[in-house]
Amino acid sequence: MNNNLIVADRVSKKFCRNLRKSLWYGIQDSYFDLCGRTAKEALRKDEFWANEEVSFSVQRGQCVGLIGHNGAGKTTLLKLLNGLIKPDKGKVQISGRVGAMIALGAGFNPILTGRENVFVNASILGLSQKETRKLFDSIVEFAEMSEFIDSPVRTYSSGMMVRLGFAVATSLKPDILLIDEVLAVGDARFKAKSLVRISELLSRSAVVLVSHSMATVAQICDEVLFMEKGRLVSRGAPTSQIERYLCVAEDSVGTADVYGDEILGVELIDYSRDVHQGGELRFSVSLRSSEVNGLDSAIIGIVDQAGSQAAQTHVDIQENLRSEQRLSFVVNHLCLSTGRYSVNLNLYSNGGKKLCAKSINLFSFNATTRKHLYATYCPVGRVASE
Amino acid sequence: MSTSVQSTTQTTSSAANQLPEVVYSPESPLAKPGKLVGDVFGDLWRYRELIWILFLRDLKAQFRQSYLGYVWLFLPPVMTTAIWLFLNAQQVIAVEETQIPYPVFVIIGTVVWQTFVKLLQSPVVSFAQGKPVFMKLNVPAEAFIAAGTARAVFEFLIYSIVLVPVFLTYQIMPPWTIVFIPLIVVTLMVTGTALGLMLVPIGSLYTDVQQAIPVIMGFLMYLSPVVFPPPRSGIASVVIAWNPMTPILMGTRDILTSGDTQHLMPMAAILVAASIICVLSTVAIRIVMPHLVARMGM
Structure with missing residues (x-):
């Protein structure tokens, strides 16, 4: 039997930059549909393709990650899959019940109690009252809200609210699950708990996940689609796509964004391409700044391919800097497992309080270790008997 | 790849292991009108x-934060x-x-008119309130609109109670024609809702509609026989004669008091x-909904 629950076939969607025109085009499109005609495919003035020729399919048990910068069209694609908006070209085929982890706590009314809101929210998500009554206790227990369930929702903290919304949303058993950033909510302990709960859903649904957290994407996705300007530019295993994403994470590889008027520009001059275990990472940047810049510290961050911070260090800059200056940094005794890493650099003034310049992905380097970290398993019984 | 590709909208399959299948395509849903209408009312x-x-x-939320509660429903007509x-x-x-x-x-005039105005405003208002939900989740907007209309009907039932003491005070014995009350109520409901539904597509894109309703309704009240009987001559008499609310307002008074049935046919x-x-507007809202969501912003 065919297992593709989601099939997107050359899906395209137009959007318009200008609000007034956008509304007017909306009226035009509506008019065409009301006359039973299909609108022309060509772009009108001020329009662009928010999604262009996107094709992919997802099977049950498969989790596809959508990554890309803001405005790459990820959310638009989710809306197309959810049937909220219709494609201008191509088509989307959906088989099965769709669940969306998108707006947690949809329809919550602040004046009503948590209990009443659970029923409203569940009903909006497609659960019948009968089903909700059956699931109610487990929802409240999971959200750890039994104490407050009869208080009005407006007395809840924002954390309590999302916990309740999350508990309701994850009590459904959809065939297809669309997730926009909300995988885990609440504090660290609750996050772990919610990840366990959601992983149960992941295994039995066809999942499309939109996320900017590369660590999450690397952890749970089987395949990653990398989007840029509405197009699907590449797809493949999470690690390769994430690397690609991080490489173009900022257009400004080798430079930094500047805040305030202390620093006018930062440019990468030289850096280590490869670092052995325990070795040094060296890099220099040239700094253009105003006469008095008061720059006094820097934070260097090292980020792995999954987007998680692997190391971070703080550096004091003691000398008074001139307007044109070369800044050199050396990170000693770097112990990283083999892989590719990128470097972030933040420069601060005013005693480390004011961020003057920030570079996400200043450059990337390869780390190599001669020895691999390894561990062996010792059965408890043997230790006890010896 | 998929074996069968169904065209637009929903097909529910009866086979146990087959899942309901939906296809979204640029084609106008009017290509299959029967299915469209079935979907809308099935939903x-x-x-x-x-x-x-x-x-x-909405009902609970409205009264939980107020001491006077239902009194606010009686007050406007009074x-x-x-x-x-x-x-x-x-x-x-x-x-x-x-x-x-x-x-x-x-x-009688104000009770009927107030109900009419509430019903007319309700679809646009409910649509705006439900917007955050159906912009993000696949929930029919019609459900929010219907809930709003149900509330307007409920409010009508509450404040039509004010008629009881009035009839007692003036010792008016309603004639046999009160059997037509259901016809009046239904006509009033359907007329208000029909006009309200027509405003939804434009009203959700342009805020002008929501702004305009109170202004225009305030004006229209004086072009309807709400607080004075229709004049016999002049432009006003022509306007009022052609105003669809006239038979409803006058007819309501007649069948509740005098028993005159002359307005029943126009009312029907x-x-x-x-x-x-009403039916056409509901279907139209379904057709244009994806465009509204796309244009209302993210």
Whole structure:
């Protein structure tokens, strides 16, 4: 039997930059549909393709990650899959019940109690009252809200609210699950708990996940689609796509964004391409700044391919800097497992309080270790008997 | 790849291991009109529980934060009536002699008119309130609209109670024609809703509609026989004669008091026309919904 629950076939969607025109085009499109005609495919003035020729399919048990910068069209694609908006070209085929982890706590009314809101929210998500009554206790227990369930929702903290919304949303058993950033909510302990709960859903649904957290994407996705300007530019295993994403994470590889008027520009001059275990990472940047810049510290961050911070260090800059200056940094005794890493650099003034310049992905380097970290398993019984 | 590709909208398969399949394509849903209409009204039935829950939610929320609660429903018709009685008594305005006592005339008029205005506003208002939900989740907007209409109907039932003491005070014995009350109520509901539904597509894109409704309704009230009987000559008499609300307002008064049935036929005609508009507008909202969501922003 065919297992593709989601099939997107050359899906395209137009959007318009200008609000007034956008509304007017909306009226035009509506008019065409009301006359039973299909609108022309060509772009009108001020329009662009928010999604262009996107094709992919997802099977049950498969989790596809959508990554890309803001405005790459990820959310638009989710809306197309959810049937909220219709494609201008191509088509989307959906088989099965769709669940969306998108707006947690949809329809919550602040004046009503948590209990009443659970029923409203569940009903909006497609659960019948009968089903909700059956699931109610487990929802409240999971959200750890039994104490407050009869208080009005407006007395809840924002954390309590999302916990309740999350508990309701994850009590459904959809065939297809669309997730926009909300995988885990609440504090660290609750996050772990919610990840366990959601992983149960992941295994039995066809999942499309939109996320900017590369660590999450690397952890749970089987395949990653990398989007840029509405197009699907590449797809493949999470690690390769994430690397690609991080490489173009900022257009400004080798430079930094500047805040305030202390620093006018930062440019990468030289850096280590490869670092052995325990070795040094060296890099220099040239700094253009105003006469008095008061720059006094820097934070260097090292980020792995999954987007998680692997190391971070703080550096004091003691000398008074001139307007044109070369800044050199050396990170000693770097112990990283083999892989590719990128470097972030933040420069601060005013005693480390004011961020003057920030570079996400200043450059990337390869780390190599001669020895691999390894561990062996010792059965408890043997230790006890010896 | 998929074996069968169904065209637009929903097909539910009866086979146990087959999942309901939906295809979204650029094609106009009007390509299969029968299916479209079936989907729209099938959804209204399928989501009846949601409609009920939303109705209860708004009702509870409205009164939980207020001491006077339902009193706020009675007050507007009572106040309007009081103002007009005062103006009339003070000779600030002179209303032509009415067949029934003037207070009864005004209060029936205001109850009917207020219900009409609420019903007319309700779809646009409910749509705007439900927007955050159906912009993000696949929930039929019709459910939110229906819940709003249900609430307007409920409010009508509450404040039509003010008619009871009025009838007792003036010792008016309703004639046999009160058997037509259901016809009046349905006509009023359907007419208000039909006009309200027509405003939804434009009203959700342009805020002008929501701004305009109170202004225009305030004006239209004086072009309808709400607080004074229709004049016999002049432009106003022509406008009022052609105003679809005239038979409803006058007819309501007649069948509650005098037993005159002359307005019943026009009322039935209005009911038929309004019902058709209601169905067409509901289907139209479904057709344009994806465009509205796309244009209302992310």
